[in-house]
Amino acid sequence: MDASCDLEVDVNGEETFFVHEKVVSSYCGKLRKLLGKSKYPPKNLKVIFNDFPGGPESFELISRFCYNNGKIVINPYTAPRLFCTAHYMEMNETVTGSHNLVEKTEKFLEEMKFWSWPELLYALKYVVVSSKILQNCLDSLVARLIFAESTPSCPSISSPESSGLRLSTDSKSTESGQTQTRFLRSTWWFEDLVKVLTPDLVKSFVKSIVFHNFDHGVTSRFLVYYHKSRFPTAGPKEKREITESVIDSLCLLNQNSVSCKNLFGILRVSSNLNINKISKTNLECMIGSRLDQATLDDILVPSPHGSNYLYDVNLVLQLVKYFLAGKDGGGGGGDLLKKVARLIDLYVAEVAPDPRLKPYKFLAIVKALPECARDSNDDVYNAIDIYLQVHKGLSDEEKTSICACLNYDKLSSQKYNHLMQNDKFxxxxxxxxxxxxxxxxxxxxxxxxxxxxxxxxxxxxxxxxxxxxxxxxxxxxxxxxxxxxxxxxxxxxxxxxxxxxxxxxxxxxxxxxxxxxxxxxxxxxxxxxxxxxxxxxxxxx
CATH class of the missing domain: 1.10.8 (Helicase, Ruva Protein; domain 3)
Structure with a gap:
């Protein structure tokens, strides 16, 4: 070690650098402020950075800049690191009043719209400190996607791996091969962005997509893919952040482009994550608005921890509420309303055997839909019959209140005959x-x-x-x-x-x-x- 190196710099606990205090501090405003307050003699100086952007590699870059009299080669792979490090070290002014690294890198980054796809991905990792540069990077990425969508024959837009996949399928002449080719052509960028987009960046990226009117259907598939890819290996806190970010981003899209099945998939894994109330409400609203597309397996969601019921009945009641709100109260007896009624009748029959399901909650599910939603009450009768068979300890008043939801005029002769001979009623x-x-x-x-x-x-x-x-x-x-x-x-x-x-x-x-x-x-x-x-x-x- 050079004896004249009088400053020891610990970068994030990963590596220690020994540098000349006067050389580095002449370009770094942050160091000048720290050392100006130091009470230690000049030969015993040590600075510890725990959150240095880019780690030791970035500190080495600015060290070269300082030792080379404020000169360094700036390219798409060094500019993002230098820009973030210059901001962190306050290198926007020097002792001599020249060599402003922040200004140099910022001007270079303004031309990123001409960069290649890999260069933009690399920049996305480091430009978070500036909302302006970040937005330019996201807009440039979306511009590349739009260009690739409009010129699918150009393989240079995507990464080498995805290009190989696309070229291998282009030779197929069958319809299934062509379908697979179109799918790969529209999703080649998924894996690339999954690796670089943090949960905080996902929503900003989707906002840029919406602004530039990129395909919402492809975007919704990317968000689901992002959630499935990042969720399994994330910690509890990150899982919650990923889920909330994906839900809020899906809300920005055209709702016809979002799959009901995928929404239920997100709902199931988020039930015990304690996500924030706004994201939870947004997810339930999106599902409720297309409840007519759901299946019985979709809505048979287990109840959250601490609940007495076998299935999450309160969730289904909320979904029906949002569905009716989106259909102007559910009046008119439309086909979608009748379809939801058939789904709820199947659900009621499934939850009826739950011995812990209270009568008022059972009745709430049955009466959640208006009378015009059902042409027949046979399924409702079957569910009540099952419920009374399991809950034998109910009083006559409780049984009567449950049966009050039956419309006898909508019972078939077969069910009517069964009712007349049913001693459970x-x-x-x-x-x-x-x-x-x-x-x-x-x-x-x-x-x-x-x-x-x-x-x-x-x-x-x-x-x-x-x-x-x-x-x-x-x-x-x-x-x-x-x-x-x-x-x-x-x-x-x-x-x-x-x-x-x-x-x-x-x-x-x-x-x-x-x-x-x-x-x-x-x-x-x-x-x-x-x-x-x-x-x-x-x-x-």
């Missing part, structure tokens, strides 16, 4: 179902004209206030009104009433069909006579 519920069916019969009878009524099987008649009330007695033959009914003790009697009611409904349907057939024949006959009369000459008519 309280008698009050069975009575309400019978009364609903009786009301339907009355309405059906009232809608008939007199000719159809006369064709019905004979029944008792009664006059009230001088008006014929056959409809009331017709319904009374099926289900007696008033008084208390002990359904449990009168199952056989009820079954007989039900059979009689079903027989009468069948007879009504037969009469209606017969009347429709006769009316059709009459109309056709009249129409044919009118047509033949018009076709005859006037004298012959």
């Amino acid at each position: 309280p008698s009050k519920v069975t009575k309400m179902a019978l009364e609903a069916q009786q009301l339907n019969l009355e309405n059906l009878f009232l809608d008939m004209d007199s000719q159809k009524r006369s064709a019905l099987p004979p029944c008792e008649t009664e006059t009230k206030d001088g008006r014929h009330t056959q409809v009331v007695l017709y319904a009374k033959q099926v289900v007696p009104r008033g008084g208390k009914m002990d359904i449990v003790n009168e199952n056989e009697k009820m079954r007989a009433h039900l059979e009689g009611m079903q027989w009468r409904v069948v007879e009504l349907e037969k009469v209606c069909k017969k009347m429709q057939t006769q009316m059709t024949k009459i109309l056709k006959s009249r129409l044919s006579r009118q047509t033949s009369a018009k076709s005859l000459p006037r004298l012959c008519s």
Whole structure:
């Protein structure tokens, strides 16, 4: 070691340099400030840097600059390191007032739009200290992607490895080979950027992509690829940062370009990461807006730690809420709404056997969608049947409140018959179902004209206030009104009433069909006579 080297510099604990204090400090403002405050004699000076940008290699570069009277070769591979180090060491002025390294490197970096793809990737690692230079670097990268997309035959844009992959597939003439070639051509840059983009840079990169109107579909696939590539080897804190960055970046894209399945994949791995509330809400909103694309396996998300339920029921309730909000409240009974209703009915049947699922939570799932979403309540009935079978300790009041979500008018005859004989349902519920069916019969009878009524099987008649009330007695033959009914003790009697009611409904349907057939024949006959009369000459008519 040269005896005149009176300054010892420890760089990030990785390497120690012995330099001349006057030579280096004449160019480095930070060193001048530190040494000016030092109480130690000149021959015992030591400086420790724990966060030196670029490590020992970067310090060696600025040492050459200082020992060469402020001269150094600046190129795309040295400029990023020199720029960051110059900022850190405050090399924007010198003792002589010249050789401003910050200004020199900044001017050189302004021309990075002409750099090659590898040079831009290298620069991206070091230019974070300046938002202006960073934005120029990101814009230049996106410009390269757009150029590669518009000129797919140019292999020099991508890295050598990806170019080899593309050229090897270009020789295939099959349709699958061409599809693979197009896929590789649009995704060749994924691996390169995964290696250099930090979670903090991902969102800035996507903002630049959106600004330059690059393909959102390809961008969403990159974000998913980034998450899958970086997540497994990251620590808990970095996993949370990666996930939040990817979610926030996906929100910037056209939502039609984001896959629902990929969103659920991110949701599953983030459930126990304690990500921030904004990112969590954004993810749930994105999934909820396309809940009609989800499958049963997608929404069967295990409940987070500390929850009593087998599945995350609260999550599904939130997804339905966001779906309805995006569909103007879910009114109108559209196809998407009905599709979501079928999905939720399947979900309710899956969670019903959970012995820890409370009645109010089960009821909340069933009633999460408006009545117009379901054409049939058969699946809801099946889920309630399973729930009552597992939760045998419920009181009659609790069972009745659960069954209140059933629309008896939307039950098929098969499910209705099963309900009448199902002893898991309280008698009050069975009575309400019978009364609903009786009301339907009355309405059906009232809608008939007199000719159809006369064709019905004979029944008792009664006059009230001088008006014929056959409809009331017709319904009374099926289900007696008033008084208390002990359904449990009168199952056989009820079954007989039900059979009689079903027989009468069948007879009504037969009469209606017969009347429709006769009316059709009459109309056709009249129409044919009118047509033949018009076709005859006037004298012959």
